[in-house]
Amino acid sequence: MSATKDKVTGEEPAPWGARHRRRPEDAIQRAVFQHLRTRAAPGVFAFHPANGGYRKPVEAAIMKGLGVVAGVPDVFAVHNGRCFALELKAEGGRVTDKQLATIAALREAGAFVGIAEGINRAIACLEAWGLLVGRCQ
Secondary structure (H helix, E strand, O other), rough: OOOOOOOOOOOOOOOOOHHHHHOOOHHHHHHHHHHHHHOOOOOOEEEOOOOOOOOOOHHHHHHHHHOOOOOOOEEEEEEEOOEEEEEEOOOOOOOOOHHHHHHHHHHHOOEEEEEEHHHHHHHHHHHHHOOOOOEEE
């Protein structure tokens, strides 16, 4: 096996364009954060926890020891003392068992949590929570 192959799938990394096309959730996330940058309600603090992606076993163990949690939603926002978390899915995408467990734990802790399939549902959720103001153009 080549040193550049993925240890889980055995596949060679795809060129940037192909990798980008295979990750439609990335495009949704970029659009969500563009909306947050331009339309966020005053006082909204939003971020993406950079948990995803392949990790070598040693690096994964270090990250876990530092508190990284599997299944954390893609978008977090804090507004008026409340925590919001949104898991983004491409059309037809499914939530994993780890994501469902993490979402349940966040809800138990008092966070507002949603799962949105596609950009329109993601924006509608953020608007319903009062995190986005104004209209899309």
